[in-house]
Amino acid sequence: MDNLATNQYTPDYTVTPGEVLEYELDLRQMSKSELSKRTGLTEKHIIGIIKGKGTTQITPETAIKLERALGMPVDYWLNLEALYQEARARLEEDERLEKNLDWLKRIPVQAMIKMGWLEKHGDKTQQLDAVLRFFGIASVDQWDGLWPNVAVAYRQHNTHEIFPEAVSAWLRKGELEAANIQCRSFDKQAFRAALDDVRPLTAEADPSRFVPALQQICAAAGVAVVFVPCLPKTGVSGATRWVNPEKAIVQLSLRYKTNDHLWFTFFHEAGHILLHGKKELFIEGVNGMDEEKEHQANAFAELELLPKKAFMEFSGRAPLSKTAIQQFAKEVGIAPGIVVGQLQHRGLLPRTHCNDLKVRYQWAHE
Known part of the structure; x- marks a missing residue:
């Protein structure tokens, strides 16, 4: 059976309480003047109801008088009026919606x-x-x-057209998903410590295993982590914002399929939470965001993923073989693919080398 909302009947016309009243008067062969005398309502008021003037409605007081004069219960008249006003409002709303179809x-x-x-x-x-x-x-x-920040932040992308409305739809879905995650009140120190517990998850290849673990670890520190597939005309990879001062959202789009991209984006968003204000919205993937804060979040992610001193010593060695990369990754407790990604990003390893060490995720929605 189709969903009830899909089959819900909404009339494209309205029957006024006045039409019903006029019918009842005709049925009884009762004039407006006689009804006026029986109810104490002015004849002008009765005519106003019959003609369906918007300012003349059947109030509870009027309904009681009609009940006594015509024998039809108060609830009947009040329901008739309520249904009419609702139908009228919906017809007016449909006219307004027609004007916004371009949106x-x-x-x-x-x-x-x-x-x-x-x-x-x-x-x-x-x-x-x-x-x-x-x-x-x-x-x-x-x-x-x-969604004013979305509209302001999204200038035209260098290569792709971006619609702020589409981006806001993606953000809204993340908001709805985050509402289902019970979080403790945000604790900055607890979240900072939680990131150390997150790092070992980078070695897990199956999202069905690491996603729940990641969400549980972060929720305990007041951060809801949600994974929402990317929509057309968005170009986003991640976002950070606060639902309230006690709960932050890290939203990842699954736009990038390999573990080096995904985990760098997560730690980048974590950097925004720890380094920047609770009233700010950060969206990664297109132009328009605060460049200085983006650089700060990038630097934070790099240091969290790879200890600076150990990485400098390792990257200075030659040659950077696949075996050496795997060994170093094991020593620092991170996935080898992330080491490869950082080496490539810094120009220390060709983009064509060691990509088989990266893990490509298969997501449920795919």
């Missing part, structure tokens, strides 16, 4: 449907309504207020 084009709806984030609707206004529900906002106007 919907900037949301990667099909990708979100494919990943199960959204239900598919044939009607565009219903699809826009589903997107607004996903974001948890009443209208497109509220998007600008909730």
Whole structure:
């Protein structure tokens, strides 16, 4: 059976309580004047109800009077009025949604449907309504207020077109995933110590094993780690932000498939948490972020992954063989692929060498 929300019937017309009232008067052959005398309502007021003027509604007081005069219960009249007002409001809202359909084009709806984030609707206004529900906002106007940093931070990428709306959808999914992770209150020292417990996980090749362990370790220090597949028109690899002063989110996009990229991104985001403010949003992957703070987070990640003195001594040796890399990685307690990635990044090893030491992850959504 299809989801109830998909099959929910929303009328594209409204029946006013006034039409029902007029029908009941005709049925009884009762004039408006007589009803006025029986209820104490002015004839003008009764005409206003019958004509469906927006300012003339059936209030509880009016419903009681109609109940006594016509014998139809108060609940009947109040429900009739409530259903009419709701239907009218929805019709007006549909008109507003029609004017915002261009905004919907900037949301990667099909990708979100494919990943199960959204239900598919044939009607565009219903699809826009589903997107607004996903974001948890009443209208497109509220998007600008909730995601200003995204719009400001995302300049045009050097090679790819980036849509802030798509990026915000990816961030929103991370927010929803993080809400399901119970965290202790953030403790800076505890999180710093937790990173030492995370390093051995880099040697684990199976995400189904290291992801839960990583999430558990970080949650104990007040950080929710979520893995959210990348959406089209985003180009993101990771993000850091705070839900509140007691809970941070590290969000990884799975854009990069090898362990050197993934773990560097994680420790980079961890650097933002430990080094920078709780009111800031950091998104990795495109232009527009604070370059100085990005450099600081990069330096933090490099030092966390590879002890500076030991790495300098090792990288100064020749030749940098596969066996030597594996031995050094074992000595410092890190995955060999990460050592390879850092050597390549610093120009100490050709990009074509030792890539078989990197672990390529297979993610569930793939």
